[in-house]
Amino acid sequence: MAILHEVLQHNAAWVAERNRPLSKEPHKRVIIFTCMDTRLVDFLEPALGLKRGDAQMIKNAGNTLVDAGGGVVRSLVVAIHGLACEEVFVIGHRDCGMAQIDKDALRRAMVDSGVPEEAINALRPSLGEWLGGFHDPLGNVERVVTMLRQNPLIPKAVPIHGLMFDPASGALQVLVDGYTKLAAGQTLPPHVGRL
Numbered sequence: 001m002a003i004l005h006e007v008l009q010h011n012a013a014w015v016a017e018r019n020r021p022l023s024k025e026p027h028k029r030v031i032i033f034t035c036m037d038t039r040l041v042d043f044l045e046p047a048l049g050l051k052r053g054d055a056q057m058i059k060n061a062g063n064t065l066v067d068a069g070g071g072v073v074r075s076l077v078v079a080i081h082g083l084a085c086e087e088v089f090v091i092g093h094r095d096c097g098m099a100q101i102d103k104d105a106l107r108r109a110m111v112d113s114g115v116p117e118e119a120i121n122a123l124r125p126s127l128g129e130w131l132g133g134f135h136d137p138l139g140n141v142e143r144v145v146t147m148l149r150q151n152p153l154i155p156k157a158v159p160i161h162g163l164m165f166d167p168a169s170g171a172l173q174v175l176v177d178g179y180t181k182l183a184a185g186q187t188l189p190p191h192v193g194r195l
């Protein structure tokens with residue numbers, strides 16, 4: 001087939017896909033909580049078989065959880081109770097840049113940019129405690145899964161998986177299989193996530 005015809009054929013299929021109305025509720029009813037690393041953009045999703053409209057994506061630096069009632073947990077609460085999500089995937093990755101950030105160098109850069117020392121000192125958890133969690137990316141994923149599992153805002157029937165992703169090969173490794181942590185017979189009531 002001539003390249004022009006290939007391009008036009010692809011374009012017609014692509015436009016048809018764009019015109020398909022997408023629900024705010026994710027097709028696959030899953031939430032991905034992962035790192036903001038640029039290498040994961042447009043790479044993690046295809047590696048997981050996820051397309052636009054399939055999943056809720058939550059990202060931050062190093063996919064860490066510093067506050068049991070903070071923004072990440074609140075996003076999970078809305079996704080589960082308001083947008084019909086039924087499973088959570090916490091996905092860390094190899095070679096995370098957050099693991100190499102030195103707290104003293106970061107503090108110096110902030111001060112050099114005019115950030116008041118008092119504002120840095122007021123951070124809770126502190127800069128050092130926060131960055132300390134990144135030196136063990138596997139342990140961080142397991143810790144986040146445990147924190148979410150224990151969070152009373154998240155129903156016990158929601159499986160919470162912990163995985164590591166290789167940003168070079170795209171391979172996944174399971175650290176925590178959330179299905180094994182569910183008590184027998186636990187299911188979400190039909191109204192959960194379908195307000």
Ligand SMILES: [Zn+2]
Pocket residue numbers: 035036037061062063093095096097098
């Ligand atoms: Zn990262």
